[in-house]
Amino acid sequence: MGGERIGEDELVAVIRKVLSGGGPGVVVGPGDDAAVVDPPRGASVLTTDLLVEGVHFDRALTSARDLGHKAVVVNVSDVAAMGGSPWYALVSLGLSEHDDPSWVVEMYGGMRAACDEYALSLVGGDLNRSSVSVISVSVVGEVAQGRAILRSGARPGDRIVVTGALGASSGGLLLARSGNAAMTSEWGRSLLEAHFRPVARVGEGQTLAQSGATAMMDVSDGLLLDLSRLCSESAGGARVALANVPVAAELLELREAVPCDPLELALSGGEDYELLATVPAGAVDGAREKLGERFGVALTDVGEITEYGFVGVDESGAERPLEPRGWDHLAG
Amino acid sequence: MGGERIGEDELVAVIRKVLSGGGPGVVVGPGDDAAVVDPPRGASVLTTDLLVEGVHFDRALTSARDLGHKAVVVNVSDVAAMGGSPWYALVSLGLSEHDDPSWVVEMYGGMRAACDEYALSLVGGDLNRSSVSVISVSVVGEVAQGRAILRSGARPGDRIVVTGALGASSGGLLLARSGNAAMTSEWGRSLLEAHFRPVARVGEGQTLAQSGATAMMDVSDGLLLDLSRLCSESAGGARVALANVPVAAELLELREAVPCDPLELALSGGEDYELLATVPAGAVDGAREKLGERFGVALTDVGEITEYGFVGVDESGAERPLEPRGWDHLAG
Numbered sequence: 001m002g003g004e005r006i007g008e009d010e011l012v013a014v015i016r017k018v019l020s021g022g023g024p025g026v027v028v029g030p031g032d033d034a035a036v037v038d039p040p041r042g043a044s045v046l047t048t049d050l051l052v053e054g055v056h057f058d059r060a061l062t063s064a065r066d067l068g069h070k071a072v073v074v075n076v077s078d079v080a081a082m083g084g085s086p087w088y089a090l091v092s093l094g095l096s097e098h099d100d101p102s103w104v105v106e107m108y109g110g111m112r113a114a115c116d117e118y119a120l121s122l123v124g125g126d127l128n129r130s131s132v133s134v135i136s137v138s139v140v141g142e143v144a145q146g147r148a149i150l151r152s153g154a155r156p157g158d159r160i161v162v163t164g165a166l167g168a169s170s171g172g173l174l175l176a177r178s179g180n181a182a183m184t185s186e187w188g189r190s191l192l193e194a195h196f197r198p199v200a201r202v203g204e205g206q207t208l209a210q211s212g213a214t215a216m217m218d219v220s221d222g223l224l225l226d227l228s229r230l231c232s233e234s235a236g237g238a239r240v241a242l243a244n245v246p247v248a249a250e251l252l253e254l255r256e257a258v259p260c261d262p263l264e265l266a267l268s269g270g271e272d273y274e275l276l277a278t279v280p281a282g283a284v285d286g287a288r289e290k291l292g293e294r295f296g297v298a299l300t301d302v303g304e305i306t307e308y309g310f311v312g313v314d315e316s317g318a319e320r321p322l323e324p325r326g327w328d329h330l331a332g
Numbered sequence: 333m334g335g336e337r338i339g340e341d342e343l344v345a346v347i348r349k350v351l352s353g354g355g356p357g358v359v360v361g362p363g364d365d366a367a368v369v370d371p372p373r374g375a376s377v378l379t380t381d382l383l384v385e386g387v388h389f390d391r392a393l394t395s396a397r398d399l400g401h402k403a404v405v406v407n408v409s410d411v412a413a414m415g416g417s418p419w420y421a422l423v424s425l426g427l428s429e430h431d432d433p434s435w436v437v438e439m440y441g442g443m444r445a446a447c448d449e450y451a452l453s454l455v456g457g458d459l460n461r462s463s464v465s466v467i468s469v470s471v472v473g474e475v476a477q478g479r480a481i482l483r484s485g486a487r488p489g490d491r492i493v494v495t496g497a498l499g500a501s502s503g504g505l506l507l508a509r510s511g512n513a514a515m516t517s518e519w520g521r522s523l524l525e526a527h528f529r530p531v532a533r534v535g536e537g538q539t540l541a542q543s544g545a546t547a548m549m550d551v552s553d554g555l556l557l558d559l560s561r562l563c564s565e566s567a568g569g570a571r572v573a574l575a576n577v578p579v580a581a582e583l584l585e586l587r588e589a590v591p592c593d594p595l596e597l598a599l600s601g602g603e604d605y606e607l608l609a610t611v612p613a614g615a616v617d618g619a620r621e622k623l624g625e626r627f628g629v630a631l632t633d634v635g636e637i638t639e640y641g642f643v644g645v646d647e648s649g650a651e652r653p654l655e656p657r658g659w660d661h662l663a664g
Binding site: 088140 | 339340341359360363364365366367368369370371372374375376377378379380381382384385386387388410411413414416420422423424425426455456457458459460461462463464466468470472473475480482483484548549550561565660661
């Protein structure tokens with residue numbers, strides 16, 4: 001810690017005040033060797049994600065509050081991608097000497113806000129020193145027995161659908177890094193929001209599951225890379241109608257202020273946390289209607305699952321092989 | 333990664349081969365957005381721990397295999413300290429450029445070995461680039477409803493007991509850092525083993541719970557610091573009989589080779605992962621007998637819970653205030 005050296009026990013005491021004392025099903029919350037909770041009624045969904053300074057976030061660009069919020073949301077999104085509901089979160093922090101206590105408490109505040117938003121209880125965690133700031137969040141959720149939607153269930157002929165619009169998160173990061181004055185515009189703020197305060201599609205995931213989705217995942221590393229993984233798990237291919245890919249409208253404005261290729265951002269930018277699913281052809285309209293009614297969220301048909309290959313089709317009908325580029329966690 | 337640049341998907345494929353395909357209660361293992369498991373029958377015990385290079389481990393001293401093993405064991409120990417059983421583990425890795433693929437696969441091998449040893453299933457995780465190597469493990473376990481042993485249940489008059497012997501882990505670290513030739517001796521190897529391959533007391537924790545333990549935790553940060561936390565949670569004090577503290581016998585040998593104070597290591601060294609519990613005075617003998625019979629593990633009475641204060645008593649009966657020193661996670 002910086003000038004204001006504070007011990008673990010003191011900081012834990014402050015954090016425990018920020019955290020909820022309990023919540024539905026919480027038997028033992030933060031402060032003991034482990035948390036104790038009532039298990040979800042259905043099957044348990046378990047997921048974990050690590051955010052590392054300089055790789056996943058830049059302290060100069062993100063606020064502690066947004067960072068804490070996002071660290072929870074990316075995990076909630078993984079539960080959503082199974083068709084599940086999040087219940088409990090655990091946090092491990094590695095704090096560098098740059099993290100003063102107020103920064104840590106702010107970050108916990110952001111986590112708490114995200115937990116309140118998605119109705120999770122933050123039940124415990126762990127504080128450590130580290131040479132670089134690290135945030136590890138794990139979430140336990142629930143999905144009805146036998147109802148989890150995996151990546152491996154897509155079948156040739158299934159339509160490929162995606163919620164919302166793509167590319168806004170990576171566009172927001174571009175804009176933030178550019179320092180361009182357009183950050184204060186309405187579309188600029190919307191792009192920044194997409195990057196720093198992403199939304200997890202929990203209800204949408206459950207609705208897609210109920211609508212007969214055969215496979216599902218969240219778009220965290222870019223549509224093409226994530227779709228190639230879904231295809232690989234399902235032992236199939238994909239034909240993507242490039243003109244149908246829902247490019248975030250704000251990117252057309254961004255292009256005027258900061259050089260970028262909106263379609264490329266939508267295809268490979270990553271961190272959108274929209275849901276990518278496959279559904280039988282006859283189920284697309286019903287799913288789209290429900291998502292619109294319940295959540296006001298668009299569902300776009302971007303192509304179909306094939307026996308093999310990974311190709312894009314342009315408006316003229318010409319096909320070209322697609323390269324599954326996107327965020328490689330080990331390249332950064 | 334170093335010379336042998338490898339992408340995330342390739343490394344994930346290798347790791348999935350190292351991991352078990354399933355295990356009891358595993359519905360969806362590694363490779364999807366989240367794992368899906370049958371929830372434990374009792375209450376769920378949730379815990380997480382982060383190991384950071386340069387803080388919790390030194391790549392020059394520890395093998396990848398030992399490191400992976402220990403990352404799992406420290407979490408299992410937290411579950412043991414509640415009187416629970418571990419079931420499922422999740423892993424997040426932050427890999428630095430020093431971590432070549434064989435190192436990562438070896439580390440997963442160590443995790444797998446620990447999971448086999450304690451009958452957990454390693455159900456998922458996450459790989460990331462990082463400027464420093466980071467290992468985050470979360471464990472989901474089980475404890476019978478209403479039977480978790482917290483830190484807060486100690487009452488004045490309860491005896492303070494500890495399993496096994498203390499100080500061996502920090503003695504092992506001292507020895508490893510010294511480079512002393514005594515590392516190859518039988519006692520030297522035993523100290524190194526205590527540090528690099530710690531044991532979690534799962535059966536012992538359950539036995540202490542059944543024997544009426546009123547409070548329990550694991551000794552991860554040092555007996556005095558951990559006991560002071562237990563006292564603080566229980567709103568009580570402690571009187572510790574210093575001559576009764578079970579100092580690891582190997583430390584008397586270590587002292588001849590490397591300057592150290594065995595009692596100080598036992599009181600404040602940390603990372604022993606023995607269990608510290610409080611039990612009603614009449615229950616000590618029964619608990620000790622069961623631990624001896626079932627596990628061949630000693631249980632030592634080291635003092636009693638008082639109304640307030642935190643004092644040590646020496647053999648002459650003289651009292652002195654104890655300073656709860658130990659491992660401060662934020663000082664390192």
